[in-house]
Amino acid sequence: MKQQNGTFQFHESLNADFLNDLFVGDLGYAAEVFNDVVIELPQYWSDMETAYGENNVADLQAAAHKCKTLYAYVGLSIIRDRLQVIETLCNSATDTATLVEEMKELRLQRPEAERIILDEIKRLKNFHEKQA
Numbered sequence: 001m002k003q004q005n006g007t008f009q010f011h012e013s014l015n016a017d018f019l020n021d022l023f024v025g026d027l028g029y030a031a032e033v034f035n036d037v038v039i040e041l042p043q044y045w046s047d048m049e050t051a052y053g054e055n056n057v058a059d060l061q062a063a064a065h066k067c068k069t070l071y072a073y074v075g076l077s078i079i080r081d082r083l084q085v086i087e088t089l090c091n092s093a094t095d096t097a098t099l100v101e102e103m104k105e106l107r108l109q110r111p112e113a114e115r116i117i118l119d120e121i122k123r124l125k126n127f128h129e130k131q132a
Contacts, residue, residue, distance in 0.1 A: 008127045011116055014075035022073075027131070031124035034117055037070045044070065045110070052103055061090035071113070074120070079113050082106050 008027055010016040023030040044066045051059035068083035082102060089099045 008124070010075060011120055011123075013078070013116055014120070015077045016075065018072075018077075019075040027124050027128040031121055031128060034074050034121045034124060037074050038114075038117055038121065041067065041070055041114075057090040061087050064090065074117055076113055076116070079106070079109055082109070 010019050019030065023033075044063055048060060048063035048067060051057075051063055064083045064087045068080050068087060071077075071079040071083065082105060086099065086102050086106070089102065
């Protein structure tokens with residue numbers, strides 16, 4: 001990611017417009033939010049995997065909603081949208097084949113999403129420190 005004219009440019013996989021509106025240039029706060037997401041996500045993932053493994057659609061829906069919210073706060077719209085699909089599928093509970101496929105894809109996307117979030121924390125902190 002290149003910085004243009006001394007401004008921070010979020011990773012191309014992130015919804016930069018949303019993040020810029022959310023943080024309004026407060027990169028220290030952005031780094032805190034990203035860090036909080038990293039701390040909270042493992043528990044929500046665990047809750048989601050447990051519910052999925054137990055075929056508990058109500059708990060899966062609740063955990064997917066929590067994960068969706070966290071991914072939204074870091075601008076990972078592609079993951080947020082997939083979690084929305086899972087949440088919606090839990091409401092109908094009839095399309096189990098699609099739910100299985102969505103969970104499979106989500107699991108494949110998770111490592112890259114985590115890497116992006118962790119890298120972005122470092123970039124945010126470095127850029128913020130240089131601006132201070």
